[in-house]
Amino acid sequence: MALAINDIIELGKVVARADRKTATAFSFNGQNLTYSAANETFRAELKELASDYRTYKRNQNEIFQIMEEIIEEVFPQKVFEQYGQFAEIKTFAQGTKPIFTQKITQASRRRAKQFIGKVGLAGIYEVFKLDGKSYEVTMNAIGGAAQIGFEEFLDGRVDLADVLDIVMEGMDECIYVEIEKQLFGAIGNIQPTNVVSVNNFDEVKMDSLLAIADSYGAKADIYCTFEFAATMVPAQGWVSDRMRDERWNNGYFANYKGHRVIVLPQSFEDETNQTKVIDPRFAYIFASGVEKPVKIAFEGGTIVDEYVGYDRSREVQVYKKVGVRAIFSNDFCVYDNYSLTR
Numbered sequence: 001m002a003l004a005i006n007d008i009i010e011l012g013k014v015v016a017r018a019d020r021k022t023a024t025a026f027s028f029n030g031q032n033l034t035y036s037a038a039n040e041t042f043r044a045e046l047k048e049l050a051s052d053y054r055t056y057k058r059n060q061n062e063i064f065q066i067m068e069e070i071i072e073e074v075f076p077q078k079v080f081e082q083y084g085q086f087a088e089i090k091t092f093a094q095g096t097k098p099i100f101t102q103k104i105t106q107a108s109r110r111r112a113k114q115f116i117g118k119v120g121l122a123g124i125y126e127v128f129k130l131d132g133k134s135y136e137v138t139m140n141a142i143g144g145a146a147q148i149g150f151e152e153f154l155d156g157r158v159d160l161a162d163v164l165d166i167v168m169e170g171m172d173e174c175i176y177v178e179i180e181k182q183l184f185g186a187i188g189n190i191q192p193t194n195v196v197s198v199n200n201f202d203e204v205k206m207d208s209l210l211a212i213a214d215s216y217g218a219k220a221d222i223y224c225t226f227e228f229a230a231t232m233v234p235a236q237g238w239v240s241d242r243m244r245d246e247r248w249n250n251g252y253f254a255n256y257k258g259h260r261v262i263v264l265p266q267s268f269e270d271e272t273n274q275t276k277v278i279d280p281r282f283a284y285i286f287a288s289g290v291e292k293p294v295k296i297a298f299e300g301g302t303i304v305d306e307y308v309g310y311d312r313s314r315e316v317q318v319y320k321k322v323g324v325r326a327i328f329s330n331d332f333c334v335y336d337n338y339s340l341t342r
Contacts, residue, residue: 005062008045009069015042015161016074016168043161064304067164071318072302075168079175079296085262086223086286087179087294094300098323100135137297137323142174167318173267175324177277179294182326183284187334197336201231209285209333210259216287216331221260224283226251227340229261260288281340285333293332297323 003011015038033041049063050056056063080089092098187195194212196205213220222232229252233239247253254261267277286293303319 002048003045005066008042009066011038011042011045012066012070012164013074015039016070016164017077039161046161060306064306067167067304067316067318068302070164071168071171071304071320075171075302075320076298078168078172082172082265083175083179083294083296085221086292087296088292089296089298091298092300096299098137098139098297098299100137100295100297135295135325135327137295137325139297139299139321139323142171142320142322163316167316171318171320173277175296175322176265178324179296179326180278182294182324184279184282186326186328186332187282187336190328190332190334191330194330194333195336196334197338199337199339201233201337203234206232206283206335207257209335210257213285213287213331213333216329218287219259220285220331220333221262221288222256222283222285223262223264225266225278225280226263227266227280228283228335228337229253229263231337231340232256232261276342279342281336281338281342283335283337285335287331291327291329293328294324294326299323 015035046063046066049059049066076089076091079087083089088100090098090100194209196202196209198205210220210222222229232253233247234257243253252261252263264278266280268275299321305317305319307315307317309315
């Protein structure tokens with residue numbers, strides 16, 4: 001093995017969080033490596049630890065340690081990069097109550113009673129407690145798994161670097177689904193004037209929601225899928241050539257009348273591409289620069305383990321304690337374009 005375990009871990013962290021376009025991703029022994037070179041080096045090191053079945057079993061603890069430490073550091077960072085614009089994300093030690101505290105200045109300026117989302121991980125609904133200006137999030141386990149066929153493993157057609165990518169992607173999508181549940185669950189609790197439900201995009205109705213959100217002291221941001229964003233076309237009488245070019249190049253306006261349009265990533269629940277993870281009919285409107293409505297908590301360490309099937313296939317499983325909750329005020333608005341289907 002060319003690298004020590006700690007060096008493999010550090011290399012894996014860089015590969016897992018690097019932008020693939022980054023020219024220099026990793027430096028080792030005075031040598032700068034591109035992302036591609038760093039990735040191939042990481043794969044080669046893992047393959048050496050699991051070059052055959054007996055070598056894999058002998059090095060299994062070290063392999064799982066590498067995966068655990070990479071996920072432990074990189075996964076929360078990836079979640080922050082994707083959801084940090086509207087989610088407050090914290091990491092807590094094992095056994096510590098995951099409590100989020102609202103700033104006093106922010107709490108004093110809210111003009112409406114806050115409410116919490118009505119859905120949560122594993123169907124636990126009542127455990128998110130409001131205590132003064134502190135909010136406790138109950139933790140639940142999420143996990144990701146990737147299966148390696150025994151013959152694929154022996155033939156070297158699947159390696160552990162692929163497994164790590166698949167597991168982290170699955171865990172990230174699990175959090176994303178929980179965020180979407182929180183946002184959707186809030187619709188039934190907000191003021192009727194904060195919700196518009198029509199079968200198309202209505203410029204006047206969208207503007208009315210933005211006016212409500214803006215009235216709380218900050219420009220609102222619009223969060224939606226690409227499908228919804230593509231429908232947000234104002235009256236053609238004042239659309240400029242520059243705006244037409246922008247929409248042609250992007251497929252949507254990244255800014256709607258001074259409000260950022262933030263497109264949420266879309267994916268499908270399975271390989272049939274029939275059921276979308278995020279319902280495209282809803283656009284969520286938050287006042288920017290104020291209290292972030294979604295709270296994501298990580299507690300304790302990451303555990304990697306293995307399950308062996310009757311056919312000798314191996315399923316690498318990852319366990320992580322995560323809590324997702326949301327708290328909203330009357331600056332939260334929803335536009336429902338039910339012409340868009342999931």
